[in-house]
Amino acid sequence: DQQVKQNSPSLSVQEGRISILNCDYTNSMFDYFLWYKKYPAEGPTFLISISSIKDKNEDGRFTVFLNKSAKHLSLHIVPSQPGDSAVYFCAATGRNGGATNKLIFGTGTLLAVQP
Amino acid sequence: SQTIHQWPATLVQPVGSPLSLECTVEGTSNPNLYWYRQAAGRGLQLLFYSVGIGQISSEVPQNLSASRPQDRQFILSSKKLLLSDSGFYLCAWSGFDEQYFGPGTRLTVT
Numbered sequence: 716d717q718q719v720k721q722n723s724p725s726l727s728v729q730e731g732r733i734s735i736l737n738c739d740y741t742n743s744m745f746d747y748f749l750w751y752k753k754y755p756a757e758g759p760t761f762l763i764s765i766s767s768i769k770d771k772n773e774d775g776r777f778t779v780f781l782n783k784s785a786k787h788l789s790l791h792i793v794p795s796q797p798g799d800s801a802v803y804f805c806a807a808t809g810r811n812g813g814a815t816n817k818l819i820f821g822t823g824t825l826l827a828v829q830p
Numbered sequence: 831s832q833t834i835h836q837w838p839a840t841l842v843q844p845v846g847s848p849l850s851l852e853c854t855v856e857g858t859s860n861p862n863l864y865w866y867r868q869a870a871g872r873g874l875q876l877l878f879y880s881v882g883i884g885q886i887s888s889e890v891p892q893n894l895s896a897s898r899p900q901d902r903q904f905i906l907s908s909k910k911l912l913l914s915d916s917g918f919y920l921c922a923w924s925g926f927d928e929q930y931f932g933p934g935t936r937l938t939v940t
Contacts, residue, residue, distance in 0.1 A: 721873075747927055758836075758920050758931030759874070804874060808927070816862055816924045817889075822873035 718742045719807050721821035729829050734792040736824050738805030741786065745807040749818065750779060750790045753802045762803075763790070795828045802826070832857035836921050836932035843939055849894075849908040851935050853921030856902065861923040863904040865896055866931075869917040880904060911939045 720739045728734045738748075746767040751759035765772040765779045765788065772779050778791045792799055805821040833856045843849060855861055865877040876889045878896035886896050893912055897905045904921055916939045922929040 749928060751931075756918075756934065756936065758922075758934045761928045761930065764928065810927065816927065816929070817864075817876060817879060818929055819876075820866075820874040 717822075718745075719805055719819045719821040721803075721805055721824050723824050724822070725825040725827070727827045727829060728795045730797055731794045734790075734795045734799065734826055734828065736790040736792075736803050736805075736826065738788050738790075738821055739786060740788075740807050740819075742807070742809070742819075743786070744809040745819075747808050747810050748779070748781060748788050749806045749808075750777075751804040751806060751820075752799075753804060753823070759804055792826075795826075797828045797830050800826055800828045832923070832925075832930065834921060834923055834930060834932040836919075836935055838935060839933065840936045841938070843911050843937065845913055845939055846910050849906070849911050849915070849937070851906040851919055851921075851937075853904040853906075853932055854902055855904075855923045858902070858923065858925060860901060861925060863898065864922040864924070864929065865904065865906050866920040866922065867917045868920065868934075874920065878906070913939050915939050 718741050749764040750762040752762050753759040763774050763777050763779050765781050770781050781788045802823045802825050804823045806818040808818050835854050864879045866874045880898045894908050919935045921932040
């Protein structure tokens, strides 16, 4: 059972335009959501997160939106740059579930930003 | 600042051979530690996590095992590798919410 889903395996965007990466989850106990960026042959790097008490969090060119009723979150990158080309993973956790901080990851979306 | 190391970076092993991957964390104490695997075309699958020395929880049944002999050392092992064990293995640590990943080990079982 895939609790965190990224239904688009890939996305291609022109440089300077907006990139929108989507993520859906099924577990209503999730209350904290994260986005990671991963280049080939490297470990994922933390990008941005959002708590379920918010519906938007912004950090520079990156904004994450959370729609709890739809169990949906999205990552917006504006403007997109060629260096943003990578695989983006959505992850979720239930912080009230104990000390383990286990993250449940989606399958990732490969973003290609065309110059 | 905290850093996380993994070695080796790449490994090619024959089927049936043993495996030992090591992960160490610097700059923090008593971290939660995690082993993940990314198989080709798949997401990140949590294999093991540890909240303290000697405490290991397994997320999926498999032919791998993990150990935490020291606070900041996490080891992934196998007695006999299978072809299906090929993948990109990632170690991570967390302090509170976010997890921070090491550079990974590319394992190819031939």
